Amino acid sequence: MTEEADVVVVGGGIAGLITARELGRKGLRVTVLEARDRLGGRVWTDHRLGRDLEIGGTWLHWTQPHAWSEVTRYGLDITRGPRPEEAYWLAGDEVRTGTLDGFMELIDPGMRRLLHETMQRIPRPHDPLSEPGLKDVDGANLRDKLDELDLPVEEYRANEAAWVGHFNAPLEDGAYTSALRWTAATAGSWHLMHEASAVFRLAGGTRSLVESIAADTDADIRTSTEVAHVEHDADGAVVTTTTGERITARRVVLTLPQNVLGGLPVSPALCAEKQAATEEGTASKGVKVWIRVRGPITPFFAYSSASHPLSVVRTEFVGDDDAVLVSFGADARRISPNDLDAVRDALRVWRDDLEVLEVTGHDWVADPLSRETWLIQQPNQLTRYFAAQQRAEGVLHFAGSDYANLWAGFIDGAIESGHRVAREVTAGLTETA
Template identity: 50%
Template sequence: MTESYDVVIVGAGFAGLTAARELSRRGYSVLQLEARDRMGGRTWTDERFGRQLEMGGTWVHWLQPHTWSEITRYDLAVVASPTAQQVRWIAGGQVRVESPADFRARITPGHNALLRDALKWFPRPYEPLSNPDLGEIDGQCILDRFGQLDLADEDRELQIGIWAEHFSAPPELCALTQALRWCAAASGDWQLMDDSTSTYRIATGTRSLAEGIHADSTADLRLGQVVRRISQDAAGAVVVTADSRTYAARQVIVTVPVNALAGIDFEPALPPLIGAAVAERLASRGLKTWIKVRGEVEPFTAYAPASNGLTWLRSEFPATGPDGDTIFVAFGPDAAVLDPNDLAGVTNAVHRWRDDLEILEVTGHHWVADEFSRETWPMLQPGQLTSYLAALQAGHGLVRFAGSDYATAWAGFIDGAIESGLRTAATVHRTFQSITR
C-alpha cells in the first residue's frame, strides 16, 4: 500500500527538521524518513566518558544568523570552550611552544595574505556565485595560494596544517574559494571567522536544538527508514525504502550529503552536473576524536602539519574532582590514515605534541565510513563551487536538495543546514502556490 503526502523529506538533520517544521506549519502533509535511529544527522550529542559529547557538528555563534535565530527561538544558552594557556605547534619536525597572543601574531600575516580578498570575490556571501570572475580562482587549492606567499617555510607548513584541519581534508583538495567564503561570511575578518567556528557550543548539546525544532513540527517522523529509490514522472514522485515501503509525494526534499547520494537510485537519473559532483565527491574525508587524558591538564591548543594523523587538538572539558580526567577534542584530515577510535594511533599522534600525557580512552564516529554521510562537514574541492553549486541548488525535477552541502553561506556548519532548509521549504511552498493559482 502506498501512502501519499504533499512532501516527503529524506533525512532528519537540521535541514530536514527545519524544512519539515516550515512546511507542516503551513498546512502541508509532510512525511520525514530518517535512516538512523535518531535525529540530528551529522550532529549527534552522545553520552561518552560520562559526559555529553558532540560526535559531529558542535560550534555556533551569533555571526551565524540562522543558527542564532533558532537558539533564541528555543531559549537555549551557549558556553565557551576553555581558554588555552599555551599553544603547541609542530613545524620541521620540532615542537614549538608559544603564548596564545604570540601564536596569533605569528599566524596573522599568513591568514591576512590568504584571506585578504574574501570580500572582493564574495561581496555578498549569500550570493556566492554573484561574482562573474569567480572562475579565475576557483580552480586553485590552498597549496597554490600559499605557494605564492612570501612566508617562512615553518609558517607555511603551519598554515597548511591549520587549513587541512579547517577543511577536514588533505590540503591539495582544499579549494581556495571555500576558505574565502568562510571569511566573507564573517565580514571579511579572519579573527571573527575563527571565533565563529570553534568558540561557543550549545550548553545542552546540539540535540536540544534539534528537539526544539522537531517539537514545533507536525510532520510524521519515522526513524530507521532507509530510502533506496526515488522515481518521478508527470504524476508525481514515489519514494521507496529498503524494506520496500512506498510513499507518493508531490515534492521530495533530499537532505542526504552529496557524498552519500550514490546510495539512492534516482529515476530518471540525476542531471549530469549533479551526477558528476556525486562521482567526484566533496573534499571532506577527515576525522573527529575525543580523548580522555589522566588527571588535570592545563588547557592548551595544538597544531600539526597535514601529514600528522591529527592536525588540531584542544582541551575541551577540564578535570572535575580530585580524581578527574581531562577531555580533549581533536581533528585530522584523513580518516583513511587514522581511525577516530584507534587508541594506539591517536596516542601516537598526541604524543608528537606531548609525550607526557597518559591517554586512557579515545572515542569518535567514523563519518566517512558511515553510509548515510560519507563525509564530515562538507567542504569543496577546487572547481566545485562554480561547476556544481548552482545545479545542486536547482534540484532534479520534483526533487529538491537541502543541507549544509547545498548552502549559500556558512556551508559546512549547522547554520548552512538551517539556511538551506528554510530556502528549500520556501521554494516548495512557492511551487505549490503556483500550481493552485
C-alpha cells in the first residue's frame, strides 16, 4: 500500500522537527521518518551515572538567536555547570596549576592573533560566503595557522588544547575558516565565542526542547523507521522505508548529516558536490566522555594537548560524595567512552588523585546514522561545497545543523536550517498550487 503526504521529512532531529512544525502551521500534511527509536538526532538526554546527561549536543546561548527564540517560546530554563575553581594545563610535559582567569590570560594573545582577521574574512556571519576573499584562506588548516604564530610552548599547548575542545577533531584536519565562522558569530570576540559554545545548557536537558517542539506539531512522527530509497521527479517523490512502506509526497526534506547524506540511495542521484562532501567527510571525528569520580572534589577544568586521548576535561556536576566530569578527545579511534581503564589512564595526565567510578558516552563517529560529531569542515569544503549542500534539487530540500549559515554544528544551526527549508518548501508549493 502507498500512503500520501504533502511533505516527508527524513530525520527527527531538531532540524526535522522544526521543519515539520513550521510546515504544519501552513496546513500541510507532514510525515516525519526517524530511523532511531527516539527523537532528537545528535542531541540526546539520557539518564546515566545518576544524572541526566547530554550524550550529544549540549550548549546554547542568548547570542544564538534561533535557539534563544525557542527557549523563550517554550519557557525553558537555563543552567550551567559549577564554575571551575582550579585549572590544570601542560607546558610541554609539565603540569601547571592555576585559575580559570589565569588560563584565559595565557591563551588570550594567541587567540587574538589567530583570529584577528575574523570580521574581514566573514563580515556577515549570517551569509558566510558573502566575502569573495574567503576562498584565499579556506585552504588552510587550523594547525598550520596556529604554527605560524610561533608561540612559546606553554601558550601553544594551551591554545592547541582549547581548539581541540572546540573542534573535536585533529587540528590539521579542521579548516581555519571553521574557527573564523564560530568567532564571527560573536562579532569577533573569542571570549564570547568560548562562553557561547561551552557553558550554558537547558535545565531540563535537550530532551525538554525536543519534546516541546514535537508536542507543538500535528505531524505524523514515526520513530524506528529507516528510509531505504528516495525516488523523485519534477512532480514529487516516493520515499520507501527498509520495511517496504511507500509514501508519496509533493516535497521531501532530507536532514541527514554531511557524512551520511551522500550515501542515501536517491534516484536521480544527488549532485556531485553533496556526494563529494560525504566521501571526504567532516573533520570532526572526536569523542565525548562522561566520567563519574568519587567526591567530594573541587570543581576544575584541565587542558592537555592534541596528542593525548582526552584533551579537555571539566566538572559538570558536583554531589556530596561524587562528581561527574565531561571530557573531549580529538579522535574517537584512540579511546572508547566506555573503557574505564583507558579513561582513568587519560586523566592521569593532569592528576592521579581521582578515583574513577564509572564512564559512559556514545561513539557518534561509528554510529551509521551520524558518522560524525558536530560539524567542523575540512579545508576548502566551505567554499567548494556549502552552497550546493544548501541548494534544493527539484522537490528535494536539505536541512540540518551541518548546512546552517550562522551557528553551523550547533542546536541554533539546526533550528535556523529548519526555518529556512520550511520557507523554501512553502514557497515552492504555493507557486505550483
